[in-house]
Amino acid sequence: MNGYGGKILRVNLTTGQITKEPTPAHVAEKFLGGRGFGIYFLYTEVPKGANPLGPENKLIISSGPLSGTLTPGAGKMDFTTKSPLTGGYASASVGGHLTAELKYAGYDSIIVEGISPKPVYLYINDDEVELRDASDLWGKGAITVETELKKRLGEEFQIATIGPAGENLVKYACISHDFGRQAGRGGVGTVMGAKKLKAIAVHGTKDIPIADPQALLRLGTEAYKACKASGGFEAWVRYGTSGVTVWSNEVGAFPVRNFQAGALEDYSGLSGETMRQRIVITDKGCFGCPSPCGKYSFSKKYNIYVEGPEYETTALIGGDCVLTDIEDVAYANWLCDELGIDTISVGNVMAFAIECFEKGIITKEDTGGLELRWGEPKVVFTLIEKIARREGIGDLLAEGVKYASQKLGKGSEEFAIHVKGMEVSGYESHNAPAMLLSYMTCDVGAHHNRSWAITYDLQVGRDLVTPDKAERVIYLQHVRPLFDCLGACRLQWVELSIDLGLYPPILKAITGIDRSWEDLLKISERVWNLTRMYWVREVEGFGREWDYPPPRFYKEPVTYGPTKGKLMSWSDIQKLLDMYYEKRGWDKNGIPTPEKLAELGLADIVK
Amino acid sequence: MAKVKAVGILSRYAGDEMEVEGGKSVEELLASLGIPSPLVGIVLVNGRQVEKSYVIGEEDEVKLIPLLGGG
Numbered sequence: 148m149n150g151y152g153g154k155i156l157r158v159n160l161t162t163g164q165i166t167k168e169p170t171p172a173h174v175a176e177k178f179l180g181g182r183g184f185g186i187y188f189l190y191t192e193v194p195k196g197a198n199p200l201g202p203e204n205k206l207i208i209s210s211g212p213l214s215g216t217l218t219p220g221a222g223k224m225d226f227t228t229k230s231p232l233t234g235g236y237a238s239a240s241v242g243g244h245l246t247a248e249l250k251y252a253g254y255d256s257i258i259v260e261g262i263s264p265k266p267v268y269l270y271i272n273d274d275e276v277e278l279r280d281a282s283d284l285w286g287k288g289a290i291t292v293e294t295e296l297k298k299r300l301g302e303e304f305q306i307a308t309i310g311p312a313g314e315n316l317v318k319y320a321c322i323s324h325d326f327g328r329q330a331g332r333g334g335v336g337t338v339m340g341a342k343k344l345k346a347i348a349v350h351g352t353k354d355i356p357i358a359d360p361q362a363l364l365r366l367g368t369e370a371y372k373a374c375k376a377s378g379g380f381e382a383w384v385r386y387g388t389s390g391v392t393v394w395s396n397e398v399g400a401f402p403v404r405n406f407q408a409g410a411l412e413d414y415s416g417l418s419g420e421t422m423r424q425r426i427v428i429t430d431k432g433c434f435g436c437p438s439p440c441g442k443y444s445f446s447k448k449y450n451i452y453v454e455g456p457e458y459e460t461t462a463l464i465g466g467d468c469v470l471t472d473i474e475d476v477a478y479a480n481w482l483c484d485e486l487g488i489d490t491i492s493v494g495n496v497m498a499f500a501i502e503c504f505e506k507g508i509i510t511k512e513d514t515g516g517l518e519l520r521w522g523e524p525k526v527v528f529t530l531i532e533k534i535a536r537r538e539g540i541g542d543l544l545a546e547g548v549k550y551a552s553q554k555l556g557k558g559s560e561e562f563a564i565h566v567k568g569m570e571v572s573g574y575e576s577h578n579a580p581a582m583l584l585s586y587m588t589c590d591v592g593a594h595h596n597r598s599w600a601i602t603y604d605l606q607v608g609r610d611l612v613t614p615d616k617a618e619r620v621i622y623l624q625h626v627r628p629l630f631d632c633l634g635a636c637r638l639q640w641v642e643l644s645i646d647l648g649l650y651p652p653i654l655k656a657i658t659g660i661d662r663s664w665e666d667l668l669k670i671s672e673r674v675w676n677l678t679r680m681y682w683v684r685e686v687e688g689f690g691r692e693w694d695y696p697p698p699r700f701y702k703e704p705v706t707y708g709p710t711k712g713k714l715m716s717w718s719d720i721q722k723l724l725d726m727y728y729e730k731r732g733w734d735k736n737g738i739p740t741p742e743k744l745a746e747l748g749l750a751d752i753v754k
Numbered sequence: 755m756a757k758v759k760a761v762g763i764l765s766r767y768a769g770d771e772m773e774v775e776g777g778k779s780v781e782e783l784l785a786s787l788g789i790p791s792p793l794v795g796i797v798l799v800n801g802r803q804v805e806k807s808y809v810i811g812e813e814d815e816v817k818l819i820p821l822l823g824g825g
């Protein structure tokens with residue numbers, strides 16, 4: 148099959164059995180690859196009601212048809228599973244070099260099943276696949292293990308690994324790769340930990356069959372040239388996502404003090420320029436990327452090397468916990484990377500804990516004497532360690548803000564900042580209806596990756612709650628995650644504004660199948676609706692209420708920043724959902740109608 | 755004099771902060787500073803969003819905010 152590795156690798160950790168199956172052509176046709184494969188296998192293979200940490204849950208790791216080819220940023224890998232954090236659908240992607248390597252070894256997906264009786268890692272060297280003992284790696288940090296495995300196996304092996312947080316089943320543990328990139332959200336690393344799978348090491352040397360190599364060479368080169376010619380190129384490569392920090396503060400989108408404020412009083416210590424001048428030592432890119440946005444840094448203060456901090460880490464640890472020195476954020480970032488924790492969720496969790504302490508809901512007795520205060524680096528570092536090891540208060544906080552607030556009660560649910568159990572990422576949305584709707588309806592919980600609509604709010608008016616906003620969110624929810632089906636980075640389009648029209652001809656040159664943008668968007672809509680049906684199937688009573696935002700956004704006005712005093716109204720939230728469901732062809736409760744499912748060719752899958 | 759603040763990457767063109775005389779539109783201001791108009795996503799005057807055709811007043815505080823795609 149042109150454009151594909153051709154095989155699915157199935158690894159049963161309980162029995163140790165390893166099988167290779169041909170990649171089903173009908174699945175490639177309907178779901179493309181990446182997160183499309185992920186939800187297809189999750190929906191059809193993992194039984195209803197499976198315990199996310201039990202042997203029935205599977206971890207599905209997939210590349211896409213663009214992965215590993217001559218396409219800008221063709222290095223994204225998707226991890227799909229049933230989320231231990233939310234109980235619903237989880238899919239997280241990572242850049243780096245893993246996805247290309249997996250395809251060169253001849254595989255489109257790895258489906259990991261069961262639970263290993265002892266810690267193992269999965270070794271893949273082209274056709275040679277085995278489970279190897281990882282007892283000596285268990286307990287070690289993610290960066291340490293990656294370094295160690297490369298030493299043992301060779302630099303050419305690409306490694307994905309978990310840290311102690313994954314082993315200790317912290318509900319938002321991540322999977323790390325390439326010394327500082329993560330499949331971060333939803334607890335994909337927790338599932339690896341539950342399966343006692345410490346790492347995956349891949350090396351491949353095969354060719355990917357390409358339908359029309361000459362056309363790909365021409366079209367791919369054209370796309371690379373378009374990236375380099377982009378007006379945004381220089382700034383994007385200089386700052387990467389850290390360029391967002393100043394912007395976000397200036398427009399009041401920076402989460403501060405557990406999303407109470409929309410800007411820091413002084414953010415100069417966190418700006419992209421400060422970071423570049425003080426700690427960045429080099430740029431770092433993923434496979435085949437013309438615009439390396441990764442910033443590799445060294446902190447003198449802490450004597451550590453770290454990739455980042457990315458905007459999200461700066462927002463949730465710098466802004467939300469009020470650490471205003473980039474080196475403190477960098478060290479917290481390093482701790483999270485080594486321990487294997489999602490910086491977005493943990494930043495939220497810590498801000499929540501500090502607010503609980505301030506309000507007397509958590510006391511010194513609970514924290515072992517530690518006073519939880521805003522702006523204290525030591526508090527942040529200690530909490531991260533405690534959470535990763537589930538020590539003391541860390542045991543409760545390791546469950547995420549939804550569970551922790553339910554357990555603590557005393558009104559803390561009102562300021563537990565999550566949707567569907569996933570903590571909100573780095574955009575304060577009291578006065579940004581399209582962004583808030585993006586969070587409310589995102590298919591993994593409150594994450595910005597599917598739709599980033601805050602610029603749209605700014606452009607058309609922040610107070611407006613109009614149907615075009617719902618339309619915009621839906622459009623973005625189809626375009627952006629389409630890249631996760633294709634197995635490529637979306638940022639060349641998002642940040643460098645290269646023409647989306649470049650992609651269908653490239654995909655055709657690779658696969659030999661002619662598809663228009665509309666065809667591709669239809670596939671993305673199919674995937675979206677199937678992820679929705681997964682929630683419907685797995686979560687009892689799932690519906691409209693699950694799309695509600697955290698109460699803080701409609702009950703408490705912003706305390707500081709350009710949007711001071713603003714908040715959403717409850718009736719506008721209902722209006723947003725009504726408009727959104729209608730445009731999606733879903734019923735009033737947010738469930739896709741049978742007609743919609745039939746239209747998308749899902750009727751036979753969702754029975 | 756009106757105050758102009760260019761945020762983030764735009765500060766390369768205008769420095770962090772400068773003063774200009776009123777009476778020009780934002781579009782004209784951008785041209786005189788050599789800032790490519792498409793790079794400017796949002797213009798805030800005294801904290802409120804305005805069109806690029808807005809004519810700057812003597813007492814205004816103008817903030818030029820770059821267009822961003824976001825992560």
Ligand code: SF4
Pocket residue numbers: 220221222242243431432433434436437438439440441636637638639
């Ligand atoms: S733009 Fe950044 S995330 Fe995307 S491929 Fe390049 S380095 Fe990776």
